Amino acid sequence: MRPVTPPHQALAPTPWRSRSLNLSGLAGAFAILAVLCLLSVSIGTRTTSLSEIVAGLSGSNETIAEAAVSLRVPRTLLAVLAGAALGVAGCVMQGVTRNPLADPGILGVNTGAALAVVIGIAWFGMSDPQDFLWSGIVGAGLTAVFVYTIGSLGRDGATPLKLALAGTATAITFSSLVVAIILPRADIAGGIQSWQIGGVGGATLSRTLSILPVLGAGFAISLLSARKLNLLALGEDMATGLGERVAVARLTAAAGAILLCGAATAVCGPIAFVGLVVPHVCRLLAGVDYRWLLPFSALGGAGLLVAADILGRIVARPAEIDVGIVTALIGAPFFIWIVRARRVRAL
Amino acid sequence: MAQGLTARALVAGYGDALVLDALDLDVPQGRITAIVGANACGKSTLLRALSRLLKPKHGHVLLDGKDIHKIAPRALAQKLGLLPQSPVAPEGITVLDLVGRGRSPHQGVFTRWTQRDDEAVAAALEATKTVDLANRAVDELSGGQRQRVWIAMALAQETDLLLLDEPTTFLDIRHQVEVLDLLHDLNAARGTTIVMVLHDLNLAARYCDHLIAMTAGRLHASGTSEAVLTEETVRQVFGIGSRIVSDPVSGRPMMVPIGRHRVDTTPAQNEAMEAMGQ
Ligand SMILES: Nc1ncnc2c1ncn2[C@@H]1O[C@H](COP(=O)(O)OP(=O)(O)OP(=O)(O)O)[C@@H](O)[C@H]1O
Ligand SMILES: [Mg+2]
Numbered sequence: 001m002r003p004v005t006p007p008h009q010a011l012a013p014t015p016w017r018s019r020s021l022n023l024s025g026l027a028g029a030f031a032i033l034a035v036l037c038l039l040s041v042s043i044g045t046r047t048t049s050l051s052e053i054v055a056g057l058s059g060s061n062e063t064i065a066e067a068a069v070s071l072r073v074p075r076t077l078l079a080v081l082a083g084a085a086l087g088v089a090g091c092v093m094q095g096v097t098r099n100p101l102a103d104p105g106i107l108g109v110n111t112g113a114a115l116a117v118v119i120g121i122a123w124f125g126m127s128d129p130q131d132f133l134w135s136g137i138v139g140a141g142l143t144a145v146f147v148y149t150i151g152s153l154g155r156d157g158a159t160p161l162k163l164a165l166a167g168t169a170t171a172i173t174f175s176s177l178v179v180a181i182i183l184p185r186a187d188i189a190g191g192i193q194s195w196q197i198g199g200v201g202g203a204t205l206s207r208t209l210s211i212l213p214v215l216g217a218g219f220a221i222s223l224l225s226a227r228k229l230n231l232l233a234l235g236e237d238m239a240t241g242l243g244e245r246v247a248v249a250r251l252t253a254a255a256g257a258i259l260l261c262g263a264a265t266a267v268c269g270p271i272a273f274v275g276l277v278v279p280h281v282c283r284l285l286a287g288v289d290y291r292w293l294l295p296f297s298a299l300g301g302a303g304l305l306v307a308a309d310i311l312g313r314i315v316a317r318p319a320e321i322d323v324g325i326v327t328a329l330i331g332a333p334f335f336i337w338i339v340r341a342r343r344v345r346a347l
Numbered sequence: 348m349a350q351g352l353t354a355r356a357l358v359a360g361y362g363d364a365l366v367l368d369a370l371d372l373d374v375p376q377g378r379i380t381a382i383v384g385a386n387a388c389g390k391s392t393l394l395r396a397l398s399r400l401l402k403p404k405h406g407h408v409l410l411d412g413k414d415i416h417k418i419a420p421r422a423l424a425q426k427l428g429l430l431p432q433s434p435v436a437p438e439g440i441t442v443l444d445l446v447g448r449g450r451s452p453h454q455g456v457f458t459r460w461t462q463r464d465d466e467a468v469a470a471a472l473e474a475t476k477t478v479d480l481a482n483r484a485v486d487e488l489s490g491g492q493r494q495r496v497w498i499a500m501a502l503a504q505e506t507d508l509l510l511l512d513e514p515t516t517f518l519d520i521r522h523q524v525e526v527l528d529l530l531h532d533l534n535a536a537r538g539t540t541i542v543m544v545l546h547d548l549n550l551a552a553r554y555c556d557h558l559i560a561m562t563a564g565r566l567h568a569s570g571t572s573e574a575v576l577t578e579e580t581v582r583q584v585f586g587i588g589s590r591i592v593s594d595p596v597s598g599r600p601m602m603v604p605i606g607r608h609r610v611d612t613t614p615a616q617n618e619a620m621e622a623m624g625q
Contacts, residue, residue: 155362227451227454230448230451231448231451233436233437233440234434234435234436234437234445234448235431235434235435237395237400237429237431237434238429238431238434238435240398240399240400240420241398241399241400241424241428241429241430241431242424242448242449242451242452242504243420243421243422243423243424243425243451243452244420244451245420283439287439287440287441287444288437288438288439288440288444289444
């Protein structure tokens with residue numbers, strides 16, 4: 001009884017072909033990201049010529065255009081880093097919770113980071129970006145624990161639906177808290193507002209570089225968790241049977257994700273949908289193996305955020321739309337489309 | 348010191364509900380053991396407790412005299428494999444990828460996939476006749492095909508001890524027999540100790556060296572199929588009358604259930620039913 005092979009299966013990639021396919025996919029994604037980065041430093045309120053870009057990139061500030069380029073470099077860098085961080089964080093959280101709806105935004109983790117930063121600014125007079133960073137990470141971590149605890153109350157543990165509900169409720173509560181804290185404080189409202197919507201526009205090189213160590217740790221932990229996530233994907237029992245310490249695996253992977261989205265949020269404010277949409281699209285391209293999925297999500301997230309930032313600069317010229325608004329505007333309909341097209345895979 | 352897998356005064360359950368009640372068990376080494384019993388009597392729970400999935404409330408599960416909760420998880424997974432009753436796979440995963448994940452206990456964080464891993468996966472696919480399915484998505488397979496893929500994954504783990512929870516559900520009769528033949532081969536060729544939950548008493552009696560009948564979290568009877576598969580035990584464990592005859596193919600005992608209908612009332616049968624007190 002040989003199983004009948006459906007026609008499209010005849011073309012199914014053999015393992016080594018899927019490996020080289022994935023490698024070329026990664027290379028392609030990298031090339032697209034590079035082009036987007038070039039566009040990002042050249043497009044803006046002021047368009048610049050190639051020679052001006054080269055001059056600006058090499059540190060010259062002589063003409064206005066060259067200065068504009070050197071201003072756009074840190075924001076592009078920040079968009080790349082934050083986008084990659086959010087893409088990977090979303091991917092890891094979906095893996096840890098085996099929840100296709102998991103995302104630093106939906107689980108309330110980004111809002112938690114934001115709340116912690118706002119509290120720091122409003123009540124403790126915090127102004128050093130390094131403090132933003134730490135309070136963002138602590139806020140993200142505490143919120144993750146909180147949401148997971150609430151979501152796993154009851155007999156059947158942390159089901160995807162309960163987690164999403166707990167996260168969404170937390171996110172709504174925390175964002176009203178943020179508003180409640182900022183509203184009476186005219187002195188800090190303006191500065192917080194653009195941060196809170198999610199922006200890379202105000203990026204400086206030193207601020208961007210300051211989150212590098214944390215992001216580096218986050219990326220390293222996440223990538224080293226890829227194999228654990230592959231086992232968690234088979235369910236708790238199977239993962240245990242295959243020798244994984246499930247609780248430890250979940251905790252380490254989640255810690256990596258929290259470092260990533262805490263740091264990204266601390267610098268850019270909460271940015272929605274990147275962590276949700278990117279991993280799903282990458283799953284369609286790269287399959288279910290987290291060792292591929294995570295690098296794809298990093299490149300995808302970076303590309304999406306850079307593109308959203310460029311778009312925000314073009315559509316409202318000479319004004320700018322914050323990147324957080326653009327990702328929400330693109331992300332929401334896009335996500336509805338993939339859900340309706342049943343392209344969201346069960347994890 | 349006891350060799351192999353043993354349970355001592357094992358008490359386990361979920362939350363406050365105790366399912367296993369001071370259970371003692373010695374899994375015969377190098378043999379095939381079947382666990383039989385009514386639905387919800389605790390067979391899966393026993394298998395979970397034997398494989399570190401469920402922490403005992405009291406008592407111990409020992410592997411070669413060592414508490415399995417004190418053995419490093421990966422080291423344990425190299426010795427003891429498990430196929431749960433209803434495993435889940437992420438959508439879109441290919442058979443090859445899934446079976447390959449069975450090799451995880453043999454790999455560290457930084458160790459690469461080796462020739463040895465390739466061979467183990469190839470052998471597992473071969474043995475379960477799933478080579479042709481290797482590049483298909485697991486969620487596109489029929490229930491029976493999927494079951495064979497899961498067994499392939501357990502085989503790829505290459506453990507000396509294999510616990511399987513209802514490995515033959517979803518399979519047609521031919522594939523049931525093939526799976527049991529396969530496990531028999533594995534046992535004969537590698538000396539793999541096999542413990543499985545089976546619902547088909549006759550296949551259990553035919554293929555297993557050792558039979559365990561459970562009722563309400565306790566071992567009701569255990570021993571050879573001749574010793575365990577009796578009309579008396581079937582009535583006590585399943586609450587149903589039966590006749591035990593000799594399996595014309597294997598010579599082992601074979602159980603023929605007696606329901607309320609479709610009973611040919613020959614004198615012999617009447618006698619049997621009266622003897623059952625009906
Ligand atoms: N996760 C769980 N949480 C709470 N109770 C459970 C859980 N799993 C099983 N039980 C209960 O434990 C008892 C034993 O269940 P178990 O799954 O061990 O039965 P089983 O013998 O394998 O049955 P079946 O033949 O139907 O597979 C049942 O009463 C069941 O309701
Ligand atoms: Mg069961």
